[in-house]
Amino acid sequence: MxxxxxxxxxxxxxxxxxxxxxxxxxxxxxxxxxxxxxVFDNPPAPGESTTPPPYQGRPRRPPPxxxxxxxLVKVKVYVPAFQRDWKALWRxxxxxxxxxxxxxxALEKGIIKPRPGLDKKAQPQPVLPLxxxxxxxxQPLFEVTYPHKPHTEWLACTNCHPKIFHMRAGADPITMEKxxxxxxxxxxxxxxxxxxxTGCPRCHRKLAGPKx
Amino acid sequence: xxxxxxxxxxxFLLLAGSAxxxxxxxxxxxxxxxxxxxxxxxxxxxxxxxxxxxxxxFRCYVCHDKIFxxxxxxxxxxxxxxxxxxxxxxxxxxKTAFAIGFDTCERCHKAPTTQGGS
Numbered sequence: 412m413x414x415x416x417x418x419x420x421x422x423x424x425x426x427x428x429x430x431x432x433x434x435x436x437x438x439x440x441x442x443x444x445x446x447x448x449x450v451f452d453n454p455p456a457p458g459e460s461t462t463p464p465p466y467q468g469r470p471r472r473p474p475p476x477x478x479x480x481x482x483l484v485k486v487k488v489y490v491p492a493f494q495r496d497w498k499a500l501w502r503x504x505x506x507x508x509x510x511x512x513x514x515x516x517a518l519e520k521g522i523i524k525p526r527p528g529l530d531k532k533a534q535p536q537p538v539l540p541l542x543x544x545x546x547x548x549x550q551p552l553f554e555v556t557y558p559h560k561p562h563t564e565w566l567a568c569t570n571c572h573p574k575i576f577h578m579r580a581g582a583d584p585i586t587m588e589k590x591x592x593x594x595x596x597x598x599x600x601x602x603x604x605x606x607x608x609t610g611c612p613r614c615h616r617k618l619a620g621p622k623x
Numbered sequence: 624x625x626x627x628x629x630x631x632x633x634x635f636l637l638l639a640g641s642a643x644x645x646x647x648x649x650x651x652x653x654x655x656x657x658x659x660x661x662x663x664x665x666x667x668x669x670x671x672x673x674x675x676x677x678x679x680x681f682r683c684y685v686c687h688d689k690i691f692x693x694x695x696x697x698x699x700x701x702x703x704x705x706x707x708x709x710x711x712x713x714x715x716x717x718k719t720a721f722a723i724g725f726d727t728c729e730r731c732h733k734a735p736t737t738q739g740g741s
Contacts, residue, residue: 491730493721497676501648504679511649512675523679529719536684567684570693598693603650603674 509609650674669734
């Protein structure tokens, strides 16, 4: 009995030994590789990743042809002499409530610098700071203040005196009717200077009301 | 839509008719055409004098009354006079302002209408 029992015990021990050896061998990479080659076809190499590479099929059509942009060529633009951006200048000029240009304010603020002569060294003529008050009889509200200052900034004395206005306050029978017909102030106001129909308080200063 | 069309057409015509007047700024002057035997170029638009542009550059007394009278149509301005250095030619000679030539015609001759010159 004993003799019979013995080989079974050694077989068990041998099996245990083999299993233990296989387990130990499985832990080292080279031996595991050998084991894997024994069991599987084409096992992955030790360093190889097990995830499959992404699929890269042939593109269905060739990529679109993109020609290189031509090199930039600098072209000289013909600029006519004495050409300026008049539209931008018009936008810059201060306007009155009626929409015309406020030339007095434009000159005051230095937005424009009109030359006083064709000669570049020409000096502006002296400005006359004289206000003339014209008082219509019985209508104190319509008193007119004529300022020489803004007028002499633009005009010479001989432009008005003595052809249009006598050089004495109240010497001319100026009426609004005559101005609207283009006489006296109407020579300029209503043509190039602010229109008398929309600029009442600029001459009749008492109509202006309190200043804002 | 068929009822609306004539009205739309009328509106368009009105707008188109009023457009030339809108091209003129306050104070702009259309130089009157001088009738003469030589002046047969009727297709040329009349010369437009933009007063406001000149006011930004020069004071009134530079031109008035030495070069121009202060009256529209008060001077007999023709191209011969301008070319010989009178009137506009005082400045428009290439030194103070652009010169007169075949490349600058349309800088003055661009009046939007041939009516109402003087």
